[in-house]
Amino acid sequence: MTIYNDYDLTCHNTFGISATCRRYIDYDSTEDAIKAGRMISQQPYIIIGGGSNLLLVGNYDGTVVHSSVMGIESDIIGNNVMVRVGSGECWDHLVAHCVEQGWHGLENLSLIPGDTGAAAVQNIGAYGAEVKDYIYKVEGIEVDSGRMVSFGVAECHYAYRDSIFKNELKGKVLITHVTLLLSREFVPNISYGGISTYLTDHGIKHPDARQLRAAIIDIRRSKLPDPEELGNAGSFFKNPVVNKTVYERLKERFGDDMPHYSVDDEHEKIPAGWMIEKCGWKGRRVGNAGVHDRQALVLVNHGGASGQEILALCNSIRSDIKDMFGVDLQPEVNIV
Numbered sequence: 001m002t003i004y005n006d007y008d009l010t011c012h013n014t015f016g017i018s019a020t021c022r023r024y025i026d027y028d029s030t031e032d033a034i035k036a037g038r039m040i041s042q043q044p045y046i047i048i049g050g051g052s053n054l055l056l057v058g059n060y061d062g063t064v065v066h067s068s069v070m071g072i073e074s075d076i077i078g079n080n081v082m083v084r085v086g087s088g089e090c091w092d093h094l095v096a097h098c099v100e101q102g103w104h105g106l107e108n109l110s111l112i113p114g115d116t117g118a119a120a121v122q123n124i125g126a127y128g129a130e131v132k133d134y135i136y137k138v139e140g141i142e143v144d145s146g147r148m149v150s151f152g153v154a155e156c157h158y159a160y161r162d163s164i165f166k167n168e169l170k171g172k173v174l175i176t177h178v179t180l181l182l183s184r185e186f187v188p189n190i191s192y193g194g195i196s197t198y199l200t201d202h203g204i205k206h207p208d209a210r211q212l213r214a215a216i217i218d219i220r221r222s223k224l225p226d227p228e229e230l231g232n233a234g235s236f237f238k239n240p241v242v243n244k245t246v247y248e249r250l251k252e253r254f255g256d257d258m259p260h261y262s263v264d265d266e267h268e269k270i271p272a273g274w275m276i277e278k279c280g281w282k283g284r285r286v287g288n289a290g291v292h293d294r295q296a297l298v299l300v301n302h303g304g305a306s307g308q309e310i311l312a313l314c315n316s317i318r319s320d321i322k323d324m325f326g327v328d329l330q331p332e333v334n335i336v
C-alpha cells in the first residue's frame with residue numbers, strides 16, 4: 001500500500017485538471033484494501049479508477065483511494081472462459097490480452113480508457129456492447145466492516161451506465177476483482193451501424209477478433225479526442241431516455257432528422273451529442289474549455305482549464321438543452 005499526503009491529481013484525471021487531495025491511498029491487494037478501508041472509514045473520501053470519468057472542480061479536502069490490484073487469472077470451462085481480473089488492471093490492456101488469448105466478447109469495448117474496477121462500476125458501453133453482459137461477479141471489501149463481499153451480476157443492478165456501486169453502495173465497496181465470463185467462440189457483434197459501414201469500406205466481409213478490435217479502435221480514434229493530446233473524459237453527458245409522449249413531441253418538431261434508439265415499448269434514447277450540436281455548441285470554446293468539434297458529447301480542456309470552467313460550460317449546455325428540447329441532461333462524469 002502506498003500513501004501520499006497533499007498529493008497532485010493532475011495525472012489521475014484525463015481532463016488534465018490541476019487539483020490536489022489531502023491524502024492519496026493506493027491499495028494493491030485484498031489485505032491492503034481491508035487496511036485502506038479501516039483508514040478511511042468515518043472520514044471524507046472518494047474512490048477513483050483511471051480518472052477517465054472524473055471532473056475535479058477544486059482541491060479535494062479528503063482521501064482519494066485508488067486500486068492497483070493487478071493480475072489476470074483464467075479458468076477454461078468447456079467453450080467458456082472465466083477471467084478474474086485485478087480491479088487496477090487497465091481496461092484496454094485486458095481487452096487486448098483477451099483478444100490475443102482467443103477469449104471473446106469484449107472486442108467492441110476496445111480502447112475505452114480507465115481501469116477494470118471502474119468499468120464494472122460504470123457499466124461501460126460502446127458500439128452495441130455493455131460490460132454487464134460479460135460480468136460474472138464483482139468482489140471487494142466493504143469499507144465500514146472490512147468484510148470481503150462478492151456480488152453476482154444480478155446483484156449489481158446494472159442499467160445504462162449505472163450499477164448498485166453508483167447508488168446504494170456508492171463509495172461503500174473497495175473493488176478488488178472483477179470476474180468476466182467470456183467465450184472461446186468468436187461471434188462478431190457488428191450490429192452498430194458504424195461498424196458494418198467501416199468493414200465494408202475496408203473490404204472486410206468476415207472479421208476475425210483482431211480485425212474487429214482494430215476497426216473499433218480506428219472508429220473511436222476518428223471521433224474521440226486522445227486525452228494525451230486534448231484533456232477530456234469521453235462522453236460528458238448520458239444520452240437521455242425519454243418517454244413516448246416526449247419523444248412524439250420532439251419528433252413532431254425535429255422530424256426524421258432526429259436520431260433515436262428504442263429502449264423499450266415506452267421509452268426512446270436520444271443522442272445528447274445530436275442535441276448539443278443542434279443547439280450550436282459543437283466546436284465552441286469558452287475560455288480554456290470547449291465542446292469537441294467531432295463529437296459534441298465530449299467536453300475538452302484546451303489547456304489550463306479549471307474544473308470550474310468545465311462545470312460552467314456543462315451548465316450552459318444543460319440550460320440550452322432544457323430551453324430547446326425540454327429535456328434535463330445528466331452528466332455521465334463524476335463531479336468532485
Ligand code: EPU
Pocket residue numbers: 125126127128223224233234235236237238239259271272273274275277282294295296297332
Ligand atoms: N451525433 C451528432 N452530433 C454529434 C455527436 C453525435 O449528431 O456531435 C449523432 C450521430 O450522428 C449519431 C448519434 O448522435 O446519429 C450517436 O452518436 P455516436 O455514435 O457518436 O454515439 P453517442 O450516442 O454520442 C455513445 C456512448 C459512447 C460510445 C458511443 C458508441 C454514451 C453517453 N456515450 O455515444 O461512449 O463510444 O455511443 O457506442 O452513451 C463514453 O461513455 O464515454 C463514450 C464515449
